[in-house]
Amino acid sequence: MPLFDYSLLLTGQYHDMLVAGLLLSLQLLAASLLLALPIALVVALLRLSPVAPLRWLGFAYVESIRNIPLLAHMLFWYFGAPELLPEGIKQWLYAGHIEAYSAIIALALYTAAFMAEDIRSGIRAIPAVQFEAGRALGFGFMDTMRRVVLPQALRVTVPPLISQTLSLWKNTSIATVIGVAELMYQAGQVESATFRSFESFAFASAAYLTVSLAITGLATWYHHRFPVRTI
Amino acid sequence: MLEIINDYWVYFLIGQYPNGPLGGLVLTLLLASCGLVLALPLGIVLGLARVSPWRWLRWPVTGFVFVVRGLPLLMVIFWAYFFLPSVTGVKTDQFTTMLIALVIFDAAYLAEIVRAGIQGLPRGQMETARALGLGYGRAMRLVVLPQALRSMLPSLVNQFVSTIKETSLGYIIGLAEVSFIATQINTQVFTKPAQIYLILGGTYFILCFGLSRFAYWLERRLARRGMSVADPATAPKVSA
Numbered sequence: 001m002p003l004f005d006y007s008l009l010l011t012g013q014y015h016d017m018l019v020a021g022l023l024l025s026l027q028l029l030a031a032s033l034l035l036a037l038p039i040a041l042v043v044a045l046l047r048l049s050p051v052a053p054l055r056w057l058g059f060a061y062v063e064s065i066r067n068i069p070l071l072a073h074m075l076f077w078y079f080g081a082p083e084l085l086p087e088g089i090k091q092w093l094y095a096g097h098i099e100a101y102s103a104i105i106a107l108a109l110y111t112a113a114f115m116a117e118d119i120r121s122g123i124r125a126i127p128a129v130q131f132e133a134g135r136a137l138g139f140g141f142m143d144t145m146r147r148v149v150l151p152q153a154l155r156v157t158v159p160p161l162i163s164q165t166l167s168l169w170k171n172t173s174i175a176t177v178i179g180v181a182e183l184m185y186q187a188g189q190v191e192s193a194t195f196r197s198f199e200s201f202a203f204a205s206a207a208y209l210t211v212s213l214a215i216t217g218l219a220t221w222y223h224h225r226f227p228v229r230t231i
Numbered sequence: 232m233l234e235i236i237n238d239y240w241v242y243f244l245i246g247q248y249p250n251g252p253l254g255g256l257v258l259t260l261l262l263a264s265c266g267l268v269l270a271l272p273l274g275i276v277l278g279l280a281r282v283s284p285w286r287w288l289r290w291p292v293t294g295f296v297f298v299v300r301g302l303p304l305l306m307v308i309f310w311a312y313f314f315l316p317s318v319t320g321v322k323t324d325q326f327t328t329m330l331i332a333l334v335i336f337d338a339a340y341l342a343e344i345v346r347a348g349i350q351g352l353p354r355g356q357m358e359t360a361r362a363l364g365l366g367y368g369r370a371m372r373l374v375v376l377p378q379a380l381r382s383m384l385p386s387l388v389n390q391f392v393s394t395i396k397e398t399s400l401g402y403i404i405g406l407a408e409v410s411f412i413a414t415q416i417n418t419q420v421f422t423k424p425a426q427i428y429l430i431l432g433g434t435y436f437i438l439c440f441g442l443s444r445f446a447y448w449l450e451r452r453l454a455r456r457g458m459s460v461a462d463p464a465t466a467p468k469v470s471a
Binding site for chain 2: 063064066067068069070071072073075076079080081083084170171172173174176177184187188191197198201204205208209212213216
């Protein structure tokens with residue numbers, strides 16, 4: 001046996017398994033990100049709300065999610081939460097890809113808590129005078145938001161959101177714990193079927209690194225294209 | 232829920248100890264503490280290498296930090312679990328494997344905290360120390376690093392919170408930390424998964440929320456004291 005068997009990774013059953021895992025990981029990333037962004041926006045607005053109970057609600061969401069490991073979230077959404085549902089829905093769920101849905105829910109709720117904090121500090125970083133100046137120039141509320149406040153807020157918010165996306169990408173690997181057949185899971189399967197641990201883990205590591213570096217590259221590009229302006 | 236706590240709290244806290252291996256919440260805390268204590272010196276060394284003026288030192292360390300930060304912790308654990316024994320020929324147990332993975336992973340993140348702490352200091356600190364005739368090493372050790380480490384303190388507490396959360400991944404290699412024990416209890420009770428995982432989540436929450444509040448308090452306290460040093464206008468008057 002060669003020291004490093006490339007052929008294992010280039011063609012055949014094991015290659016297909018690993019690629020399928022990578023694709024599922026990317027799908028998890030996309031689905032959780034799409035779900036997390038609107039939740040994060042709502043939670044951020046709750047945390048900035050002038051109504052105290054709404055602020056507390058936002059605070060409770062962020063803190064209760066952030067201070068529990070993602071693994072515990074996954075276990076809860078996979079083993080615990082479905083048991084609380086009515087019988088009919090439960091059976092429908094167990095017939096489908098319940099592990100993938102649980103993973104997406106856990107990932108989205110978890111990531112949203114971190115993103116909410118980034119969005120909140122992004123909006124708060126814009127001085128109130130910007131808004132007042134916009135109004136004084138005769139813009140309406142919506143125009144001021146759209147033309148003055150949000151473009152500035154977005155500039156400071158996007159970089160931390162990109163780095164949260166990077167964390168989300170790495171966190172998709174934890175879905176392996178509840179049996180989602182993503183990249184980490186498939187690497188483990190290939191390892192136990194072939195005993196070629198080096199090849200399968202090298203593939204998985206390279207795949208994780210490539211996507212991570214692509215996300216970091218996106219952040220760098222954004223930083224150059226839209227540099228933060230200091231006031 | 233109370234019934235479960237009543238029946239299993241000892242198992243939840245310390246596993247099968249003293250009739251078997253130590254486990255549960257105590258093992259989680261032990262692993263997180265050992266991990267952070269061992270990762271800190273390594274993180275400081277890597278952080279210093281990241282800001283060092285020597286390219287041959289800076290580049291490989293930068294590469295290492297980028298690779299580790301681009302990989303999921305689970306990947307690092309897998310490498311440590313399957314690959315280390317086959318290279319070194321020594322079969323390590325789950326605790327040691329997890330500890331090695333945590334130290335490598337955390338050191339890379341701590342290196343970035345150290346780097347940010349050093350680069351966050353005014354340049355004048357290093358220049359003044361050099362102008363006073365201190366060499367690079369001594370200026371770093373006596374002037375820059377003590378200040379940088381002080382401003383890092385809240386980040387360190389937060390890193391400890393992260394490490395506690397990270398230990399939960401020991402679950403996947405069968406380490407009997409608190410998440411694993413909760414799953415064991417779940418297979419024994421069988422009918423109450425939601426309650427058991429809520430107890431697990433609640434336990435982590437109490438621990439981590441308490442610690443992160445402490446970090447927040449520390450940060451504000453340091454900010455107040457830090458301000459009086461940086462800003463001559465608000466500095467306490469020194470009587471002659």
